[in-house]
Amino acid sequence: MEVNLNTIIAKQRMKEKKLRITPQRHAVYANLLSRQDHPTVDSILADINSDLPIASKASVYSALAVLREVGLVREVLLEEGVTRYDAKIEPHHHFVCHQCGSIDDLEWGVFSNLTMDNLPEGLHGNSYEIIVKGICSCCS
Amino acid sequence: MEVNLNTIIAKQRMKEKKLRITPQRHAVYANLLSRQDHPTVDSILADINSDLPIASKASVYSALAVLREVGLVREVLLEEGVTRYDAKIEPHHHFVCHQCGSIDDLEWGVFSNLTMDNLPEGLHGNSYEIIVKGICSCCS
DNA sequence: TTAAATGCAAACTATTTGCACGTAA
DNA sequence: TTACGTGCAAATAGTTTGCATTTAA
Numbered sequence: 001m002e003v004n005l006n007t008i009i010a011k012q013r014m015k016e017k018k019l020r021i022t023p024q025r026h027a028v029y030a031n032l033l034s035r036q037d038h039p040t041v042d043s044i045l046a047d048i049n050s051d052l053p054i055a056s057k058a059s060v061y062s063a064l065a066v067l068r069e070v071g072l073v074r075e076v077l078l079e080e081g082v083t084r085y086d087a088k089i090e091p092h093h094h095f096v097c098h099q100c101g102s103i104d105d106l107e108w109g110v111f112s113n114l115t116m117d118n119l120p121e122g123l124h125g126n127s128y129e130i131i132v133k134g135i136c137s138c139c140s
Numbered sequence: 141m142e143v144n145l146n147t148i149i150a151k152q153r154m155k156e157k158k159l160r161i162t163p164q165r166h167a168v169y170a171n172l173l174s175r176q177d178h179p180t181v182d183s184i185l186a187d188i189n190s191d192l193p194i195a196s197k198a199s200v201y202s203a204l205a206v207l208r209e210v211g212l213v214r215e216v217l218l219e220e221g222v223t224r225y226d227a228k229i230e231p232h233h234h235f236v237c238h239q240c241g242s243i244d245d246l247e248w249g250v251f252s253n254l255t256m257d258n259l260p261e262g263l264h265g266n267s268y269e270i271i272v273k274g275i276c277s278c279c280s
Numbered sequence: 281t282t283a284a285a286t287g288c289a290a291a292c293t294a295t296t297t298g299c300a301c302g303t304a305a
Numbered sequence: 306t307t308a309c310g311t312g313c314a315a316a317t318a319g320t321t322t323g324c325a326t327t328t329a330a
Contacts, residue, residue: 056313061294062310077218077219080320119272121277122276123244123277124275124280125272128272128273129270129271131269132259133265133268135264137262159284160285160329162284162329180319197320198321199286201319220295221294221295221319222319
């Protein structure tokens with residue numbers, strides 16, 4: 001269900017910009033949709049090629065670049081030198097466990113009391129993300 | 141004044157862990173203290189060597205690692221593949237202009253109305269950072 | 281004096297690029 | 306058929322590492 005709705009949106013956005021939905025791009029996107037762990041390029045690559053080789057590393061990079069361009073995927077920067085990817089487009093925040101390193105999504109509503117009203121003169125915010133660090137349920 | 145207070149703290153913390161304050165480490169730390177632009181390694185390197193060569197790139201990396209260990213410096217991750225550094229230890233947030241890329245510090249109090257009370261069951265937050273993206277005063 | 285730090289160069293890792301080949305509209 | 310995408314390998318960029326030399330305490 002969820003996946004189907006997402007793939008419909010994906011088709012629309014790709015068509016709008018005249019980009020092809022190739023097997024490699026589909027595999028990368030489907031893999032991201034199926035996972036909650038904000039994987040790295042290598043992890044995506046290993047996962048989509050695990051049963052039968054379908055994409056090279058260059059194609060995964062390329063697919064991710066395209067998917068980001070059309071707004072279907074965003075990158076998540078939480079650790080130095082590690083770029084992770086996320087197919088969840090709804091605005092949300094992240095929780096990082098500094099014991100085990102796991103990453104959880106935090107729904108937007110969790111911080112609904114936040115306001116941008118007090119920004120210094122001259123700065124106009126139009127999006128924000130909160131990164132919370134702490135201990136997850138597995139580690140506590 | 142500010143710099144002197146910081147260097148006193150620095151001496152204390154380094155002494156505690158029996159780490160030496162070498163000219164290179166001092167130069168890197170002083171450079172970070174003097175700058176508000178969250179520089180990269182290359183930028184720090186160029187700046188401290190601009191008048192007379194004092195440190196190699198490896199030493200800058202090493203100095204930053206040590207300064208981070210003792211909590212005098214933190215890294216700032218805002219763009220893919222770019223690691224920036226910050227000698228401001230007080231907790232604070234960041235504003236990124238998506239026109240010119242400039243980075244401004246946001247004082248903690250700007251978001252004082254934020255609470256961690258609604259985190260999902262099992263997650264225990266103990267620190268957080270907010271990254272706001274928008275347009276800075278120069279660009280608007 | 282001497283353990284710790286530097287500097288250089290080589291090694292590594294992540295990502296990008298150029299180009300010949302393949303493929304979908 | 307033709308522009309677009311893939312895969313490979315080489316190039317690039319950022320960072321780490323090993324080791325001989327130097328140096329701060």
